[in-house]
Amino acid sequence: MGTHAGTAQRTNNRVKPLLDAAASQFAAKGYRETTIRDIATAVGMLPGSVYYHFASKQALLLAVYEEGVRRISSRLDESVAGESDPWQKLRNATEAHLETILDQSDYARVMIRVMPEQVPDIELDLIHLRSDYEDRFVALIDALPLQEDVDRGLLRLMLLGASNWTQIWYRAGSAPVHDIAQAFVDFLRLPLMPDTADEVTVREC
Amino acid sequence: MGTHAGTAQRTNNRVKPLLDAAASQFAAKGYRETTIRDIATAVGMLPGSVYYHFASKQALLLAVYEEGVRRISSRLDESVAGESDPWQKLRNATEAHLETILDQSDYARVMIRVMPEQVPDIELDLIHLRSDYEDRFVALIDALPLQEDVDRGLLRLMLLGASNWTQIWYRAGSAPVHDIAQAFVDFLRLPLMPDTADEVTVREC
């Protein structure tokens, strides 16, 4: 009674479109700049009706965040699944990351765009969700064969920072996402200079 | 600079504190989250009084942005002035950039934090101001001796992206800004792997 498969499906009928609309608008305009009316209009309801499905604007954001983490995480996990070379894994992961936030998922985009501190009431929840995902990069970078003196924390921050910042400048039509990911990882892995030799590659201490 | 010297001076008397307050709050909370009342209160005036000095909230932001560009640009220009080695120039520039947006100037911080699209009416002005500054990195990176196939545009975007993103995670007490700048540039310049492979590059300490 109320949990027939059919009913259950109809029950969440409008939740999905609602989340999609929210994700789309949060991703495009940010949290504050998006109004409940915007979202409601996008799915053809009135602002008040949204509250039948979600208790608050924050609850909507949280749901989007959760789905965002779920999607980008599984996308990333898949991308490294068959791979054993640590650098190739990182390349794949970076590509998955970029593809998801640039092309494929408004949900994931929201996760990058909306900073937890902007929504104090659920700040901690958002932070946890983010860490859940970002920790994967900790592991990925730990697995890299690096010189001892390399600060892996800064390395991760650099790669993720550069990646996340793509949201600011990337437009459909920029370089293919695949190339960007490749470039970002290889900029790190390889030396950038022509191998014209000693004085370049030697590090003066 | 002229007319009633006295009057003129008194006129701009409150502009500076007003800009300082605006810069400080925009940098800390973002544009939308900062109210005219916040800014007015910080300098001990009432909201309406702000409009004697600035035509609108947007005008305030624009003024802050301009000052931000001025400051970070001159800081960067100084930092590379005496230097001739292109990598060292980039290192210095990056350090200047980071120091300015992390430690030294709310004005510059605003420039990084507040995205032009958030204020459609002056979006283009803001974009121009930003480019004005970021172009310096185009030049800096053009001067680098790199292998031919390196995409200098992506390289710039990676370095600046990673740098700007520090705003998200950097807290007083993280690694010294100097080290972060060094690391970011060297991660790019040098190979990251232990020198197990001759064909890559030798690294000696």
Place this chain on the structure above:
Amino acid sequence: MGTHAGTAQRTNNRVKPLLDAAASQFAAKGYRETTIRDIATAVGMLPGSVYYHFASKQALLLAVYEEGVRRISSRLDESVAGESDPWQKLRNATEAHLETILDQSDYARVMIRVMPEQVPDIELDLIHLRSDYEDRFVALIDALPLQEDVDRGLLRLMLLGASNWTQIWYRAGSAPVHDIAQAFVDFLRLPLMPDTADEVTVREC
């Protein structure tokens, strides 16, 4: 009682719990402060379902009021049934009144707590219901052997006012209801001063 016994019974099946819940919440929080959702939730249904049983929130209140009058009236009638002394009757009535609105019946409590004017559409109905009950006190006080110049109307208003106001301050754990009723009636019946004599008990006219 009649027709499809089974169906009929099942029909009113949910009416009782619904009324109970309404009474409980109206009594505890007042009319405006109680939402249809509160009531529905309390009996495990959805807000819309309430309207199958009651035409409106007002109708619910009216039903509660009616039941409230029924209960407190019969409770009071019982309490004075065997008694012939008019003062004892009043004492019993007051105790019955207090016990009902303080301890025993949310329905009766509602009658005291929710003022007719708060629900203009049914204001008159509510007023009639109340009078129906309060008239009993008119009779009770008429039966009292009092000096001629005593304003029996004010006397009733004082006793009932003091009694009803107990809702404001009474908490389980205050004096026993029985004692309160006794005290209220005896404060009226007896002189309050030590019988130190004439000048006290003489009323200067």
Place this chain on the structure above:
Amino acid sequence: MGTHAGTAQRTNNRVKPLLDAAASQFAAKGYRETTIRDIATAVGMLPGSVYYHFASKQALLLAVYEEGVRRISSRLDESVAGESDPWQKLRNATEAHLETILDQSDYARVMIRVMPEQVPDIELDLIHLRSDYEDRFVALIDALPLQEDVDRGLLRLMLLGASNWTQIWYRAGSAPVHDIAQAFVDFLRLPLMPDTADEVTVREC
């Protein structure tokens, strides 16, 4: 500058009418039933404008409450000032109380009508304000020469309860307030029965 006498006066120009309107409507309809729009309309402004003067609806209520306590307290204090007989003091106090809440001050009426628990955020403040006033009755009743076994707490509760409940039934045109106060106190002070019984008390006119 801004604190000229003239300016200062003009400053609080609209606060008084606003408070008056709020007091009037809270007294007439209760807190929840009164909207900010009601109050604003009454003084000829728009709802938003109210917030220039008061931070919230609750703040408005609190201000009204405070003024209510101030007024009824000083009214009461005056009424007992010249008097030394404890019963006459109580009579005067009761009359002052009734006159204030029935005839003279919407502010005081609010204090009686709006229960602290209806506004959880400022519940404690309201409770303190009320006690501040009601404590005067504790003192007044403590001063009464009563038989030892009289529960002075219940006595106060009865008198105040009956008095406050007048708000429910009193209409201009009922008995004069003065008579009501007299009656309430004398119902308590004197025995109500004809002097047929020696053992009770003699009452002579």
Place this chain on the structure above:
DNA sequence: AATGAATGAGTCTTCATTCAT
């Protein structure tokens, strides 16, 4: 007999902005 879904009118509140003084 009840539910899922929605409505629409209304609530308090916020805030950039205006303007007479």
Place this chain on the structure above:
DNA sequence: TATGAATGAAGACTCATTCAT
């Protein structure tokens, strides 16, 4: 220069009620 006062448009949210199923 600045203020007191107000505006008006918008924002998030609430809730009694409706109605097809």
